[in-house]
Amino acid sequence: xxxxxxxxxxxxxxxxxxxxxxxxxxxxxxxxxxxxxxxxxxxxxxxxxxxxxxxxxxxxxxxxxxxxxxxxxxxxxxxxxxxxxxxxxxxxxxxxxxxxxxxxxxxxxxxxxxxxxxxxxxxxxxxxxxxxxxxxxxxxx
Numbered sequence: 001x002x003x004x005x006x007x008x009x010x011x012x013x014x015x016x017x018x019x020x021x022x023x024x025x026x027x028x029x030x031x032x033x034x035x036x037x038x039x040x041x042x043x044x045x046x047x048x049x050x051x052x053x054x055x056x057x058x059x060x061x062x063x064x065x066x067x068x069x070x071x072x073x074x075x076x077x078x079x080x081x082x083x084x085x086x087x088x089x090x091x092x093x094x095x096x097x098x099x100x101x102x103x104x105x106x107x108x109x110x111x112x113x114x115x116x117x118x119x120x121x122x123x124x125x126x127x128x129x130x131x132x133x134x135x136x137x138x139x140x141x
Contacts, residue, residue: 017051020059029056071128072105078121092116105135 020026029052036052039045069077079088086099093099093113101107109117114128 017048017055020055026056026059026063029059068127068130070132071109071130072103072132074123074127075103075117075121078123082121092120105132108132108134 018025020029033049033052033056036045036049039049075089078084079086086103087096089099089103090096093102093109093116098107102109102113109128114125117123117128118125
């Protein structure tokens with residue numbers, strides 16, 4: 001009678017890889033990814049590419065963590081990408097004066113504003129809820 005291992009089909013061909021522990025390992029993996037990038041789906045090359053991409057992502061998360069963008073900088077980026085003006089923010093933030101106070105970092109975003117910006121402009125809430133420094137009143141007088 002065959003055992004369970006014999007009855008199971010292999011998940012894929014054997015892919016020999018090792019953890020990325022050094023910058024040299026990381027650079028070598030990136031070079032190999034470049035070579036494999038146009039691999040035909042469902043081939044051993046494609047499987048190797050997917051494994052290498054996962055290893056590189058893990059290495060980058062550990063060694064090159066990305067900081068979250070400033071909430072106001074993110075709003076400005078979205079405005080630029082979507083060709084919006086500050087007037088276009090009024091449905092999400094409030095009257096023109098309130099938009100100015102938020103965008104000039106004189107006032108913090110409120111929870112309702114965050115919800116409307118996240119829903120209306122597809123800005124991640126984890127970016128919008130971050131603390132940010134307010135500019136003092138005297139900086140503008």
